[in-house]
Amino acid sequence: MSDKSSGSPRPAPAPPRGAPAAESTAPGRRSAPGRTAAVIPAAGRGERLGPGTPKALRDLGGVPVLVHAVRAMCRAEEVALVVVVAPPDSPDTVRAMLAAAPLPDHVEVVVVPGGADRQESVRLGLAALPGDVDVVLVHDAARALVPAATVDSVVAAVRSGAPAVVPALPVTDTVKRVAPDPDRPAGAPEPVVDTVDRAALRAVQTPQGFVRAVLDDAHRRRTDGGEGATDCAGMVERLGHRVVLVPGHEEAFKITRPLDLVLAEAVLARRETTAP
């Protein structure tokens, strides 16, 4: 693991992995194929999970949530570099945690401190990528159990020419629209405005995959359109880039509330009993 506190990691000597060139942002030109990197924002507090250490550092089946997420990226075919964006006050704790965890040697892992919100953490992670990376995945540490096949399908879609690719699932609940009212007393019944047609809705997951230049541009111009975006693809959409969906996976759910940790433990237990 590279021991980074900020800035760019050492240039990696690994040759580009054999895939067709990603779509260039310059019309009519193709960029040379480069490496695929994953940025893992892991700097959140996990307040909805309840009091305790930051969510990414909490235990899931005897291993920190973050280690599961890093391993998930390392299992993907094309990921050559992982940038972990650690809680701002604990990059050294995260480095020690990753150094203590068996991780595959073929993937370079670097750690940088994160920021005040997810967008800022992603931006800091992107700033740490070396120049030979042309495809970037952004993956929530909190979606620790995403299967490798889902990651591979996102990368494949970017390598096939899509500037931005998002794994998604149909929405299974009926969804009502409300008019948020800051003056409504807490717990008071909330008036429904209408019912949304769920056939037209998708719940999106991570990793979200991007042609690097497209994502860099969206984060550089954050002040022009990043406000309120809860995912990177939302920022890219606002700049007019084409965003496409590929099938997500139910095991890529986000560990957000305490019950999600129980579900994640159950998924791990099922994997152990069904592993060949």
Ligand SMILES: Nc1ccn([C@@H]2O[C@H](COP(=O)(O)OP(=O)(O)OP(=O)(O)O)[C@@H](O)[C@H]2O)c(=O)n1
């Ligand atoms: N300042 C932040 C906030 C969030 N994240 C990361 O963004 C991902 C998605 O965020 P979420 O699951 O909502 O995590 P938290 O912000 O930690 O959750 P909460 O809102 O409950 O505190 C997580 O992997 C989280 O660590 C981050 O890197 N930097």
Ligand SMILES: C[C@](O)(CO)[C@H](O)COP(=O)(O)O
């Ligand atoms: C990026 C994301 O995982 C897509 O579903 C999600 O928006 C991040 O969660 P947050 O609670 O908005 O930080």
